[in-house]
Amino acid sequence: MRETESRRAQPASQQGMRRANLALVLGEFAAGPRSRADVAAATGLTRAAVSSLVDELSAAGLVAECGPAAPSGRVGRPGTALALDPQGPAGLGGEIGVEHLAACVVDLRGEVRGWRRRDVSNRGRRPAEVLADLAALLRDVSAAARLDPAGLTVAVPGLVGATEGTVERAANLGWSGEPVAEGLRQALAAAGADALAALPIEIDNEANLGGLAELWLGDGPEDFLHVSAEAGIGAAIVVGGRLLRGARGYAGELGHLPVHPDGPRCPCGARGCLEQYAGEAAVLLAAGLPGAGDDWVALLADRAAGGDELVRAALAAAGAALGVAAAGAVNLLDPAAVVLGGGYAELAEWLLPAMRAELAARVTVRPWSGEWLSASALGRRGPLLGAATGVVRAVVADPARFAAAEA
Amino acid sequence: MRETESRRAQPASQQGMRRANLALVLGEFAAGPRSRADVAAATGLTRAAVSSLVDELSAAGLVAECGPAAPSGRVGRPGTALALDPQGPAGLGGEIGVEHLAACVVDLRGEVRGWRRRDVSNRGRRPAEVLADLAALLRDVSAAARLDPAGLTVAVPGLVGATEGTVERAANLGWSGEPVAEGLRQALAAAGADALAALPIEIDNEANLGGLAELWLGDGPEDFLHVSAEAGIGAAIVVGGRLLRGARGYAGELGHLPVHPDGPRCPCGARGCLEQYAGEAAVLLAAGLPGAGDDWVALLADRAAGGDELVRAALAAAGAALGVAAAGAVNLLDPAAVVLGGGYAELAEWLLPAMRAELAARVTVRPWSGEWLSASALGRRGPLLGAATGVVRAVVADPARFAAAEA
Structure with a gap:
């Protein structure tokens, strides 16, 4: 018999x-x-214990007084209300897209306290150049927000595998085995953002971060499949x-699930992958708009909204x-639910009816x-929101670790 | 923002x-x-604390002395070795198959201390009759083993949904909404097995229990997909x-994953489900042996081993x-791995080559x-082993709960 879980x-x-x-x-x-x-009433801790813990959290800049507490019905003065400190440690997020960079x-x-975006084609561009541009965005958005970030997470359109901070493969950027965290740290230092260069830096796949944003900021269930599209299809x-x-670390490659096993060849080498039917290139081709350029989602949404039947049929x-x-x-x-996120969320009006019909016929x-399939309200903002939000959630989930790292 | 995990x-x-x-x-x-x-050295607990905890575990019948300890190199007498008590609380498992019943x-x-099996066709049979037969098997195997079970888990070929102890749908038995745990409790009482009737009884899907048996008794990784076949295909x-x-509670319905979306109609209502290509009826039909009867796995294995080309092609x-x-x-x-279990394990010789080829072509x-796909050594014994093993693992994972339940 294997080790029991409790042994660990x-x-x-x-x-x-x-x-x-x-x-x-x-x-x-x-x-x-x-x-x-x-807090004492809700947690079962004594008031003395809560006060001592609050003192520690307050000293670490995590909670702050925010006025008198609402009357509680309990005996005694209502006391002072405290809350998460809006001037406390912040979350810094970055995003490397195929056609843009962003930071927040x-x-x-x-709460979002700053957001910057720059349209730039990163296809085949040298990683050092991309990271220098991203470092400048991060420096500027952070300086304007006047908060001290506790960490930095960057969303990338590629596989982040076993090696932490390294993008194993980002086909649409043309990157492989790229140490993005280390490169960004150097770029931040070179951009004069020494405090940011000293932060913990995490790199994660954009589809993962989009899904986490939906979990944290959406109002749906805690068990769901989040399907999104940027250049590829991720779940x-x-x-x-x-x-x-x-x-x-490779879960979620829905784009290479075989949809029609004898279908067209995919660049991945297999046949009939989902991307051959619902990926950017396939949809643009079917819509009569091959190689349409910068913002394929906006282009398709505009055409479909304008009544273009070919585009609607392709979607x-x-x-x-x-x-x-x-x-x-x-x-x-x-x-419990399937959520269409990223670029797909902006095309949901034309994607959802056929998707609902297939789900109804095949999940028996x-x-x-049908209501369990919906479009994300976050849309293409999801991955960057997920990146920044994850940083502050980690602080809230384990404040002792944050306080120790600061000390 | 949602509640953080720590709030729970x-x-x-x-x-x-x-x-x-x-x-x-x-x-x-x-x-x-x-x-x-x-134990003190491995856990970091003091010797006094370990002794006190061991006294409690010993009083609950969970650990027993088993001779002098091996010399440890530490100062002092080597002391007495202790181990899980082989006469301590046991795990009782039951299995309802389409063509058999079993208990262990x-x-x-x-360690397996008793195993009984009875071939009987349960297709369309009244649940009360099936459960009366199962109760007799459970009573006999338990009496012969002379151990006190801590609980009973029963493997069933069907969906066990939200309602605990109830089989929501077992198509091959013809059961739906059947309160199996309650029925079995009554059957055990009627069979004179009052002690067994008083046990906690859990009902679980056979594919789930087969996968857990592989986790607990196999030597593979802790992240895997276990694919098995009895009457249907489960994962x-x-x-x-x-x-x-x-x-x-419905995860693992791999049998209804669309393999060829425009393929033949499945009894589930959808088209081209995996079961239409790799389920019992489909394989028997392709092998020229439609409606072959009691033990389709043994029949196909015999024919394939004997060189039957039609059977080999079907597999x-x-x-x-x-x-x-x-x-x-x-x-x-x-x-990290895919494991072929249940009846498929006995057919692995003829299934694996084509399965490996598709995986190699489509996971890119x-x-x-190819080595990450293998056949389970447990084969069709998996679900029943998983049922019984899960009972004792729950005791080991949380002995305080067991001791409290006994008190």
Whole structure:
């Protein structure tokens, strides 16, 4: 028999208890302003313990007083309300797109405090040039927001595999084995952003971050499949509020799920992959707009909205292929919902009907309702929001680690 | 922003620490015989704490002395070795197959201490009759093993959905909405097995339990896709050592993943499902053996081993379809391995080559090696072993809960 799960646990300790309780208390404030007494009542901790934990969180700049607490019905003065400190540690996000760069700052509460975007074609461009441009955007958005970031996460249109901070393959950029975190750190230093160069830098796949943004900022369930398109088609599988990354970090390659196994050859080498039916190039070709250029999503949305039947038919065909692939994924994974995100969200009006029809026809051994398929309200802002938001969520989830890193 | 994960935590407590440490210590013994001093060294707990925890585990019948400990190189007498008690609480498993019933007992160490099987066609049979037969098997195997089970889990060839203990749909039995746990409890009481009737009874899908058996008893990785066939095709998705059950418990319906979307109509209502290419009826038809009867797996294996080319071709075609479906699942989930289990394991010689070829051709955006696809050594014993083993693993993972339930 293998080791039981409990063997991997560490013995419980006083330090472990304090760490867990710091997170428990900060988690309460993450749900909104409240008094120390409110937190004691909600957590079962004593008022003295809560006060001591709040002092520690306050010293770390994580919570701040925000006025008198609402009357609670409890005996005694209502006390002072505290909340996550909007001037506390922030989340810095970056995005490398095929046709753009972007950067944003969210505060500890998750509110967007700065957003910059620059249209630039990064296809085949040298990584050092791309990262120099991104570093400048990050420096500028961070300086304007006047907050201290606790970390930086960058969304990339490619596979981020076993080696941390390295893009294993980004076909549309022409990158492979590219140490993006290290390169960005150098670019930030060269741009005079020394404080940013010293941050923890994480690199993640844009589809993963888009899915996490939907989890954190959307109002849907905690088990869903998020299907998005930029240059390729990516999926994020969220199970019980956690992203399923796979054994080696490659999960979510829905674009290469075989839709018609004898179909056209895909650049990946296989036949009939979903991307051959619903990817950028396939849809543009079917729409009579091959190689249409910078913003294929906006172009298709404009044409479809204007009544272009060829474009509408191309989108319906793409929706049907997405529906076949999604039906396979739903039968396999049993998510509570499927969310169409990224560029697809802006095309949802023309993709969803055919996609719904395929799901209805093919998901029959378990209940399925057409309402469980929807378009993300975040659209193409998802990956960058996910990048920045993840930084502050990590602080809130384990404030002791943040405080220790600061010390 | 949603609630952070930490908000769901409970405040850490002394009782929680003791509970965690009981599990930590018992987990050490689950890895093999060792002394109290060995456990103290491995866990970081003091010897006094370990002794106190061992006393509690011993009083609950979970660990027992098993001779002098091996010399450790540490100062002092080597002490006495302890191990999981082979006479301690056992796991009782039952299995309802379409053409058989079975029951087994494993001891706390996971060793099989009793196994009974009865061939009987359960197609369309009244649940009460089936459960009466199963209750007699369970009573007899349990009496012969002379161990006290801590619980009973039953493997069923059907969907076990939201309602605990209830089989939502078992098409091959003709059951729907059947309260199997309650019916079995009554049948056990009627069979004079009052102690068994008082046990916690769980019902689970056979494919899930087969996958868990592979996780617990196999020597593969902790992230894999387990594909098995009894009457239908089922999959178990294991991620990080845990079974992915899905939002409503329906995950793993690989049999209804669309393989050729325009293919033949499936009884489920959809077209071109995997079962139309690799399910029992489809393979038997292609092999020229429609409606072949009791043990289709043994029949096909015999014919294929004997050189029957039609049967071999039918199995190769099934393997190719399994490969297309598995390629989709691998691209989506990124497992470290795919394991062919249940009846397929006995047909692996003729299924694997075509399945490997499809996986090699279709899993290209991430590394894939043919060796990562293999046949389970457990074969058709998997679901029943998984049922019984899960009971004792639950005891080892949380001994405090078991001790409390006994008190």
